[in-house]
Amino acid sequence: MSGPRRDPDMIRAYVRTGGRSSPSRDDLDLTSPVRAADRPLQGLDAESVRVMRLCSGPLSVAEIAAYLDLPPTVALIVVSALLDTGHLDTPVRVAPDAPDLALVKDVLDGLRALL
Template structure:
């Protein structure tokens, strides 16, 4: 078992305000030199837009650890947040949700 403070390099909170588990992130095309194992694991699954909660789930990380590591990767430019045009339209998501509810 690896302690959370080791995974976050001693950081106890994200360096960015407003970062939530529903924030979409995507890997940027940057060299991986100097990144620790946790950061590399995250970058491997961030080929397309992915929410931080899904990163935590896929890598079996505590949500706070995922937020802190992702925040650091955003600071170094290894991750970025998609432009609003790249994000799904909320009305489409609501229609899908309503359709799924109608099936139940």
């Protein structure tokens, strides 16, 4: 009796990520929006090309993982690498001098109390 059969289409995560085991960015999570920059696709691996072709408009990393049937950690690693090379960019950037969210909430609560 032989062991369990493997799916021939199954590709191991380390192959999809080029051997990387973690994203190179700490500020990237599954809700981070990204979109393709106007860069050539030559020299990119297959997973990176798939991500680039999908990201004509802004998509979250979770959406990329779902559309391409990738594990979320693999999507994070591939997207992180594409951000590092400039093939992807983040469409929404929060200004560094933006007010603290807790402060905004306190002001809103105070205004509601006046009404």
